[in-house]
Amino acid sequence: MPPALHPYALLDHAMTEAGPLARELLNVVQDELDAKPQHFPLREAWRKVRNHFATDFEGRLIELLQAGRRGEDPLQRSGRQMGGLDSLSLVDEHQALQDVAIAHVTHAAEELSRAELHQIGNYFAALRGIARARERDNPMRPALFAHALHHALAASPLGAEAQYELMRVAATPMARALNRLYVQACAMLHAADIGDMVASHGRSGGDPLAHQRLAAARGLGQRPSTPGTLDGLSRRVEYINSRPAGFMPTPPRDPAAPAPFVRTTGPDMLSRLYDQILADPRLLPPLKGLLARLQIAVVRLARTDSTLLRRQDHPTWALLNRVAAHGMAFERADDPRLVEFLRFMEGEAQFLVDAPTPTALLFQQVLARVNAHIDEQARLSGQRNAVAMAALEREQMRRDWRELVREQIDHQIAGAPLGPRMHRFLQTSWVDVIVDAMVRYGRDSREAQSAMEVVDAVIESLITPRDMADRETLRMRLPVLIERLVTGCDSIQLPEAKREPPLSELMAQHGRLLRGLPALDPGERRPQAPKPSNTASAPLSADEIVRRLMEERDSQVPSHWLSADVDRGELPTVPVQLYNEHDSPDARAALQRWIDSIELGRWFHLFIQGDWHTAQLAWIGEGRQFMLFVGREADERLPLTRRALEALLANGLITALEEDSVVQRAVDTLMNDLDEGG
Numbered sequence: 001m002p003p004a005l006h007p008y009a010l011l012d013h014a015m016t017e018a019g020p021l022a023r024e025l026l027n028v029v030q031d032e033l034d035a036k037p038q039h040f041p042l043r044e045a046w047r048k049v050r051n052h053f054a055t056d057f058e059g060r061l062i063e064l065l066q067a068g069r070r071g072e073d074p075l076q077r078s079g080r081q082m083g084g085l086d087s088l089s090l091v092d093e094h095q096a097l098q099d100v101a102i103a104h105v106t107h108a109a110e111e112l113s114r115a116e117l118h119q120i121g122n123y124f125a126a127l128r129g130i131a132r133a134r135e136r137d138n139p140m141r142p143a144l145f146a147h148a149l150h151h152a153l154a155a156s157p158l159g160a161e162a163q164y165e166l167m168r169v170a171a172t173p174m175a176r177a178l179n180r181l182y183v184q185a186c187a188m189l190h191a192a193d194i195g196d197m198v199a200s201h202g203r204s205g206g207d208p209l210a211h212q213r214l215a216a217a218r219g220l221g222q223r224p225s226t227p228g229t230l231d232g233l234s235r236r237v238e239y240i241n242s243r244p245a246g247f248m249p250t251p252p253r254d255p256a257a258p259a260p261f262v263r264t265t266g267p268d269m270l271s272r273l274y275d276q277i278l279a280d281p282r283l284l285p286p287l288k289g290l291l292a293r294l295q296i297a298v299v300r301l302a303r304t305d306s307t308l309l310r311r312q313d314h315p316t317w318a319l320l321n322r323v324a325a326h327g328m329a330f331e332r333a334d335d336p337r338l339v340e341f342l343r344f345m346e347g348e349a350q351f352l353v354d355a356p357t358p359t360a361l362l363f364q365q366v367l368a369r370v371n372a373h374i375d376e377q378a379r380l381s382g383q384r385n386a387v388a389m390a391a392l393e394r395e396q397m398r399r400d401w402r403e404l405v406r407e408q409i410d411h412q413i414a415g416a417p418l419g420p421r422m423h424r425f426l427q428t429s430w431v432d433v434i435v436d437a438m439v440r441y442g443r444d445s446r447e448a449q450s451a452m453e454v455v456d457a458v459i460e461s462l463i464t465p466r467d468m469a470d471r472e473t474l475r476m477r478l479p480v481l482i483e484r485l486v487t488g489c490d491s492i493q494l495p496e497a498k499r500e501p502p503l504s505e506l507m508a509q510h511g512r513l514l515r516g517l518p519a520l521d522p523g524e525r526r527p528q529a530p531k532p533s534n535t536a537s538a539p540l541s542a543d544e545i546v547r548r549l550m551e552e553r554d555s556q557v558p559s560h561w562l563s564a565d566v567d568r569g570e571l572p573t574v575p576v577q578l579y580n581e582h583d584s585p586d587a588r589a590a591l592q593r594w595i596d597s598i599e600l601g602r603w604f605h606l607f608i609q610g611d612w613h614t615a616q617l618a619w620i621g622e623g624r625q626f627m628l629f630v631g632r633e634a635d636e637r638l639p640l641t642r643r644a645l646e647a648l649l650a651n652g653l654i655t656a657l658e659e660d661s662v663v664q665r666a667v668d669t670l671m672n673d674l675d676e677g678g
Contacts, residue, residue, distance in 0.1 A: 005192035007127055010120065010185045011069045014140055018061045021177055022054040025149070028173040029166070039169060045162040049153055057152035064148060068139020075136070075143060075611055091608050094160040096644035100651045101167035102146045102610050108175040109142035116182035117141070123189060140185070142178060147610055149174060227664055228671040230317075231310045236674050237269060269309060270302050276666035277320065283662070286338070287327035290345055291320065297352035297363075305360060312663070315364040321661040322367060326374055328657055329603035329614050331632060337377070344373055374601035378618045381630045393626045394439045396641070401435045401443070409455055416459045417519040419509060425502035426455060433488040454484050462509060462519040471514055478510055591646050595624055598656070604629065607653040608638060614657075 006012070033039045033046055064074040110117060121138040128137060135141060149170055153163045274295050278288050298316055302308045308316060323345060330338040348366045355362055409426055418426070430451075437448040461481055465471040482503065489499045509519040598604075603616050606629070615629035615638050627645065629638040648654040 005188060005194065008069055009188060010123070011065055011139060013185065013188065014181060015062055015065050017181055018058045018065070019054075021145075021181070022058040022061070022152075024177055025057065025170060025174060026050065026054045028177075029170050032169050032173065042162065042165055042169065045158050046166060048158060049156045049166070052155060053152050056155045057148050060151040061145065061148035064144045065139065068144075073136055074139060075147065091638065091640045091644045093641065093643035093647055096608065096640075096647040097160045097164050098150060098154075099608050099610060100647065100653065101164045102143070102150055103607050103651070103653055105146035105149060105167055105171045105174060106142045108171040109145065109178045112175045113142075113179045113182045116179070116186050119186050119189060120182060123194070140182075142175075143610070145174060145178060150610075228667040230312050230667060233273075233667055233671055233674075234269070234309055236671065240674060270299060273309075273663075273666055273670060274298065276669050277324075277662050280324070280662050280665060282328045283324060284327065284330065284333045284338070286333050286342055287324065290327075290342055290349060291324065293349045294320065294323075294352065297349075297355065297358045301358040301360070301363070304357065307360075312667075315360050315367055317661075317663045319363050319367040319370065321658055321663055322370055322374075324662040325603060325656075325658040326601075329616065329632070335632070340377075341374075345370070371601070375599070378601040378616055378630070381616070381618045393621045394442070396626070397443075398435055398439055401438055402431060405434050405438075405452075406431045412455050413459065417462045417509075418459075419502075419505040419520070421502040421505040422458070422509075425499075426458070429492070429494055429498060429502075430455065430488065432492050432494075436492050450484075451488055454481070454488065457481050457484070458506070461506075462513070464518050465513060465516075471516075474510070475514060478507075482507070587650075591649065594649060595642060595645065603657045605655050605657065606638075606648055608640070608644075608648065613638060 029046065030050070033043050067074040117138070120140055121135070124138050124140075125134070146167075149167060150163070153166055158166075278291060278295075283291070298308075298320075301316060305314075308314055311317075326341060327338060332338075348369060352358055352362060352366060406427065409431060413423060413426055416423075434448060434451040437445065437451045441447045457477075458481065461474065461477065465474055485503060485506075486499075512521075513519055598617060600617055600620065603614060605612060605614055607613075613629075613631055613636070615631045615636070617627060618630040619628035621627065625642045627640050627642070629640065630636065631638060645654070
């Protein structure tokens with residue numbers, strides 16, 4: 001009798017291999033960098049990482065594996081980490097670059113170890129009593145190792161581009177090393193005589209959304225390269241029906257087998273098409289029930305509308321796709337948002353069923369109301385974070401605003417009788433006060449305007465009084481002015497050491513004015529006014545040249561990596577070839593069209609923050625530069641910049657649920673049935 005396998009044996013074995021794996025990666029990556037000239041520029045970045053890489057990788061990997069041993073999802077993020085109600089963390093192009101790198105490493109390992117991962121995933125699903133194996137239930141999945149690799153690289157002071165390139169270099173060596181680990185794990189399963197069990201566990205089931213994300217890569221029902229059409233399906237049926245019958249006797253048909261598809265009448269074709277729609281495994285039972293109710297109205301419409309089975313863009317199919325796509329976004333039938341949507345749809349379905357003569361116009365009207373309802377619910381969800389999202393959007397303007405405000409203040413204080421400390425204070429710390437108010441409350445907010453007015457108030461307070469009455473007026477204004485300065489310093493938590501010298505200098509100047517003296521001693525040197533900008537300026541210093549080169553390099557990161565070839569087959573419904581040539585006009589135009597076409601309320605699968613998410617677009621910022629996605633969980637908030645969204649699209653890491661519609665899938669399946677049977 002084979003020895004029993006401890007439930008944690010595979011994880012324990014993986015933890016013992018963490019150290020050797022880290023050292024192997026350390027050596028293999030070094031060999032890759034030394035062997036290929038195209039990697040030579042990365043050797044300096046690798047030098048910064050090398051000394052601590054093995055320790056950081058091993059430590060992080062063991063942490064993740066131990067979390068899996070405790071029954072937790074090692075990659076599960078808290079509500080705050082995912083941008084919950086109390087905290088939003090913006091995903092910009094640099095964060096998206098990390099996600100692209102993690103996806104690349106993960107995919108390379110999955111491609112090399114598909115069969116082994118299938119068995120290991122089934123083993124852990126069986127341990128947990130889960131009918132079907134889900135990717136996130138495998139605590140040894142490649143994504144954990146990809147995260148550990150990213151952690152080891154991010155622990156050193158490397159730029160986003162260098163991290164990305166090093167992860168690409170390490171992807172293939174890690175995939176090979178993981179394949180050996182997974183082969184050893186499968187050998188342990190077979191030694192315990194459970195290999196056959198894990199190979200077949202959950203075979204009848206499947207992740208109903210797996211094909212949405214990874215169908216092409218994982219072989220879960222290959223999609224045709226050219227999607228079928230209703231018109232093409234009708235022509236195929238007519239062609240098969242028109243063929244002369246053969247002379248061979250028709251073999252007896254299994255009574256349990258489905259009826260043959262080919263019929264000459266439209267209603268039968270519609271019935272088979274609708275049956276295929278209702279058989280879609282992505283649909284939850286309540287959603288199938290709703291679509292089944294709508295079938296009554298659809299069948300009645302087909303009797304009077306001959307275009308229904310010819311036009312893919314018929315309002316009827318658009319309504320079914322919209323309803324199904326929205327419902328497919330939910331994992332549980334008792335999700336409050338799904339329950340509310342189904343309650344709303346009951347009235348709309350009844351409206352269509354009760355119509356004396358259903359028409360395409362009626363379906364179009366219902367579709368418009370459904371879209372409006374979904375959009376409104378998304379807006380309400382987004383409004384909960386509207387203030388925080390607006391602040392995030394303004395935060396992205398902080399650097400530009402600081403430069404503008406600094407330039408404006410330089411001109412305001414030019415020639416003013418300011419002491420050197422207050423002069424510098426207004427150019428630096430008070431610029432931060434103004435910009436902070438703009439970010440917090442808005443560019444044109446009362447708080448920002450008040451902070452700007454303080455500069456004028458300081459300058460006016462240093463004008464020499466003409467008589468005793470002016471001195472008394474100045475004396476009355478000074479406490480309010482000083483209080484406003486102190487309040488501004490408090491707003492940015494300016495240390496006492498940075499605020500006390502300029503404020504003391506200013507109060508000393510005020511003392512001179514109240515004694516009838518000018519604000520500045522004539523013998524003191526005034527700060528020089530800023531020189532006007534001139535295209536023929538003096539040559540840049542060495543420090544300035546380096547700074548500008550660094551800024552230019554950072555600004556070129558997106559154009560460098562958006563076109564990288566990562567996971568092109570992962571999302572077969574996304575035509576990423578349109579977007580991946582980032583520098584071409586056609587690619588830019590395609591990206592622009594896609595970004596402009598997405599609407600509130602639509603659901604998407606997207607890979608961000610190192611994992612796949614199903615999320616609804618709930619908020620769009622000005623100029624579509626910022627967007628907020630709301631996940632399945634109530635506190636899951638995913639804010640993205642436009643550049644991050646473009647990066648995900650160009651790398652095949654985002655797709656709309658509606659791009660793989662229930663009607664299209666049904667048509668493709670029936671076309672395939674005809675090909676196999678004809």
